[in-house]
Amino acid sequence: MTDASPDRSRAPRVSPRVSTDGFSLAKLLLEGRAFFALIAIIIVFSLLSPYYFSVGNFLTMASHVAIFGILAVGMLLVILNGGIDLSVGSTLGFSGVIAGFLMQGVQLTSFGVILYPPVWVVAVLVCVLGALVGLVNGVLIAWLKVPAFVATLGMLYVVRGAALLMTNGLTYNDLGGKPELGNTGFEWLGFNRLLDIPIGVLVMAVIAIIGSIILNRTAFGRWLYASGGNERAAELSGVPVKQVQVSVYMLSGICAAVAGLILSSELTSAGPTAGTSYELTAIAAVVIGGAALTGGRGNIRGTLVGAFVIGFLSDGLVIIGVSAYWQTVFTGAVIVLAVLLNAIQYRRRVKLPSPAGGSPTSPQKDKATTADPALERTAG
Amino acid sequence: MNAAPEFEPAPGDTVLAARHIVKTYGGTHALKGVNFDIRRGKVTTLFGENGAGKSTLMKILSGVTTPTSGSIELDGQSVTFASASDARDRGISIIHQELSLAPNLSVRDNIFMGREIRGATGVDFAEEARQTRLLMAELEEDIDPLTLVQDLRLGQQQIVEIARALSVDSRILIMDEPTSALSATEVEVLFRVIRDLTARGVSIVYISHHLEEALQITDYAVVLRDGAITATANARHINLEWIVRNMVGENFDLGSPPTGYAFGEIALSVEDVSVADASSSERSVVDGLSLDVHNGEIVCIYGLMGAGRTELLECIAGRLHPSGGRILLGGNDISRLGIAERIARGLVLVPEDRQRDGLVQTMSVGANLSLASIGSFVRGMFLSRSQERSLVEASIRDVHVKTAGGSAPIGSLSGGNQQKVVIGKMLTTNPKVMLLDEPSRGIDIGAKAEVFRLLSERAARGLAVIFSTSEVAECLSIAHRIIVMHRGRISAEFGADATKEEIMAASGEAVVSDHEEHRSHKRDRR
Numbered sequence: 029m030t031d032a033s034p035d036r037s038r039a040p041r042v043s044p045r046v047s048t049d050g051f052s053l054a055k056l057l058l059e060g061r062a063f064f065a066l067i068a069i070i071i072v073f074s075l076l077s078p079y080y081f082s083v084g085n086f087l088t089m090a091s092h093v094a095i096f097g098i099l100a101v102g103m104l105l106v107i108l109n110g111g112i113d114l115s116v117g118s119t120l121g122f123s124g125v126i127a128g129f130l131m132q133g134v135q136l137t138s139f140g141v142i143l144y145p146p147v148w149v150v151a152v153l154v155c156v157l158g159a160l161v162g163l164v165n166g167v168l169i170a171w172l173k174v175p176a177f178v179a180t181l182g183m184l185y186v187v188r189g190a191a192l193l194m195t196n197g198l199t200y201n202d203l204g205g206k207p208e209l210g211n212t213g214f215e216w217l218g219f220n221r222l223l224d225i226p227i228g229v230l231v232m233a234v235i236a237i238i239g240s241i242i243l244n245r246t247a248f249g250r251w252l253y254a255s256g257g258n259e260r261a262a263e264l265s266g267v268p269v270k271q272v273q274v275s276v277y278m279l280s281g282i283c284a285a286v287a288g289l290i291l292s293s294e295l296t297s298a299g300p301t302a303g304t305s306y307e308l309t310a311i312a313a314v315v316i317g318g319a320a321l322t323g324g325r326g327n328i329r330g331t332l333v334g335a336f337v338i339g340f341l342s343d344g345l346v347i348i349g350v351s352a353y354w355q356t357v358f359t360g361a362v363i364v365l366a367v368l369l370n371a372i373q374y375r376r377r378v379k380l381p382s383p384a385g386g387s388p389t390s391p392q393k394d395k396a397t398t399a400d401p402a403l404e405r406t407a408g
Numbered sequence: 409m410n411a412a413p414e415f416e417p418a419p420g421d422t423v424l425a426a427r428h429i430v431k432t433y434g435g436t437h438a439l440k441g442v443n444f445d446i447r448r449g450k451v452t453t454l455f456g457e458n459g460a461g462k463s464t465l466m467k468i469l470s471g472v473t474t475p476t477s478g479s480i481e482l483d484g485q486s487v488t489f490a491s492a493s494d495a496r497d498r499g500i501s502i503i504h505q506e507l508s509l510a511p512n513l514s515v516r517d518n519i520f521m522g523r524e525i526r527g528a529t530g531v532d533f534a535e536e537a538r539q540t541r542l543l544m545a546e547l548e549e550d551i552d553p554l555t556l557v558q559d560l561r562l563g564q565q566q567i568v569e570i571a572r573a574l575s576v577d578s579r580i581l582i583m584d585e586p587t588s589a590l591s592a593t594e595v596e597v598l599f600r601v602i603r604d605l606t607a608r609g610v611s612i613v614y615i616s617h618h619l620e621e622a623l624q625i626t627d628y629a630v631v632l633r634d635g636a637i638t639a640t641a642n643a644r645h646i647n648l649e650w651i652v653r654n655m656v657g658e659n660f661d662l663g664s665p666p667t668g669y670a671f672g673e674i675a676l677s678v679e680d681v682s683v684a685d686a687s688s689s690e691r692s693v694v695d696g697l698s699l700d701v702h703n704g705e706i707v708c709i710y711g712l713m714g715a716g717r718t719e720l721l722e723c724i725a726g727r728l729h730p731s732g733g734r735i736l737l738g739g740n741d742i743s744r745l746g747i748a749e750r751i752a753r754g755l756v757l758v759p760e761d762r763q764r765d766g767l768v769q770t771m772s773v774g775a776n777l778s779l780a781s782i783g784s785f786v787r788g789m790f791l792s793r794s795q796e797r798s799l800v801e802a803s804i805r806d807v808h809v810k811t812a813g814g815s816a817p818i819g820s821l822s823g824g825n826q827q828k829v830v831i832g833k834m835l836t837t838n839p840k841v842m843l844l845d846e847p848s849r850g851i852d853i854g855a856k857a858e859v860f861r862l863l864s865e866r867a868a869r870g871l872a873v874i875f876s877t878s879e880v881a882e883c884l885s886i887a888h889r890i891i892v893m894h895r896g897r898i899s900a901e902f903g904a905d906a907t908k909e910e911i912m913a914a915s916g917e918a919v920v921s922d923h924e925e926h927r928s929h930k931r932d933r934r
Binding site (some may be wrong): 158228241245247250251253254256257258260261262263264265266267269323325326 | 423725727747748751752757759764765766767768769770775780782783784788789790791832834837
């Protein structure tokens, strides 16, 4: 590496810039932006409304967040893989409908009996259904090479249509079950609390923890990050990229099914149009949480914070009495701002070394240099 | 080194002069202070191996990229080009090595892309078509202006590319490998066009791997090696041997084949393997090729671009499916196995394009190093972080990666160290056979030597190595056996004592008849 000396001489000039306090603060604010945004939202609304800052309100808002949070965890897995899943809102609605259908009893005409499956069986069946929707998505995308956007857009319509067909457009209202049939307890998911925390929030926490463990501590998680970051390199390193791809859509489908169960339990009714456009909120949460839509970058923590930002913002706007139309505008603005900051963060990584050197070099090759002077020395 | 120019140009002779051009990409110096003159109405040919910096220099002269330092004088005036279209407005155009046509558009639309002829009602398509027909007539190519570019064969696409450059009425025309897909007759037509152009005062810069062909057309020869000009001469005074000598030079010592042990069993056996061309099924990019490699043996595959080296290696590794033949690893047929299964059985590939196929840019050095051997540190359901760390640390030591540690971002490494990470990643799987596609591409000479030393150490411990290269000097380093590929077949096979000239001759780069006998003699010997 004899010819790297100009870089070496450049490095000391970079270091004062990098280590100044102003710079680190900016960097901290940029990297923790979703978290700071959440704190800012809480402070602003607490000042604007006396009702906002209370444990009771936070728990209520958290239970609203739970639905989107669970969807967003599934969505994160898909986005880490470089894909997108537009079908989760429809899967959520369909899951509720199927749960409602099963709770009404399944009539087996040939045997002349009506089966009333217990609630846990209903929950399991609904999750299997969600996984099946994901399987269809995954097979279309991984094996049949349909672009993820198109495949899941198609499934958005198909699954919504199936939900409407199941109910003929009507809503299952009675999900309570009957004690004599042994299928009570469906409302537990949506209404009960454990240690004062809504069950939905706990389910979200459990899913987030499982998701975190999968991403950070298992081979599957590593495969997911690798194939999302560079599918060709991952494949040549022996990563089963197709299986990973199918799996993420199945996991996303399961998350949507769980969210559907919680939502219909909260409402004690299951309508075929439930969850319409929820996929977009989930994508927004993932993006606000700092994940790159190109894949390979993002984590559960950021995504959850993103979900909380959206939930706490829109509930706050409701509490201070802003019209629903303005809520939509604010949510949109937050999403655009988040993506803008994402772009700045990822561009910054590339651009850092050049200002000191003052040399116009192509951005692609610039990745090979580094922001950290210590690394620059060792690399040179 | 005959660095001294053998002539003194008249001052008014030079239309464009590049002075002290330096271009760095990250830590690599693509050009190290190059002085380059383009003479009015003459053909100046730039010779050099892959990675010598020819294309970089041409991109700078045509405004595609800007130099890190140095100046360009056009007609004695200092200029800077803001963009390729800026350079084009000043009369400099370039025919790129990689075709830059839009395949979904017609020939006419491609030729006038970005500078459409305006008529009373929008674009004057009739006038564009007329001019296109004139250009095609000049190039003696019967192509209808409305044909879609994707429906043309590669050679015709190259003609369109040339026509586009001609249509601009440039004063300086840069041709980067214009003949690589042309037939012999098309090359003749091109040469006639070049002579017409120079007679009209147009200056041509010509780049080609076909040395003899370039010698026919050129007036001046400039040789570039490792980012520096090593020789310039009037074409009248030089011959093929002069070019090769200056291109290759007395290279840095890249090592010699490891000795002192006997080769083991046949590790890998390629039997009559063919790979179909992705674009046209009737052509094969690898054409019934057979090859055996023993444990401990290092085989080098030399060939020009498009000779089928990459396809052969990717087929062996399992990325491409063979259209015929079979591949045996340690005597077992692996033709039907996937990439992961081949890695598990000890066959790994270090791909040609590090950025595209080798590294996951979003992950750390450590995660990249351990990616191919995750299975070895999974305990129960979870990754063992301590085992991963020790594996990564061992690997960093083993392949001498210069990094701040396993958690450093992969982008913080220099090209050579990134390459060592890709090699280290595959070595941690404990392979029996290692394929490396152009392992020295884009890394500097020191890193190159280190990579080769690493490979010969591993070979001495029984690893079978196949590496491909397009630099002759690298063939004559650590390889026990040199195989030359040409058009999907093995065109020659040499021992470690081959000469540069005979290797280049066998690749189709330059046909030197004197060596024919010699070559067949060598082939029998092993």
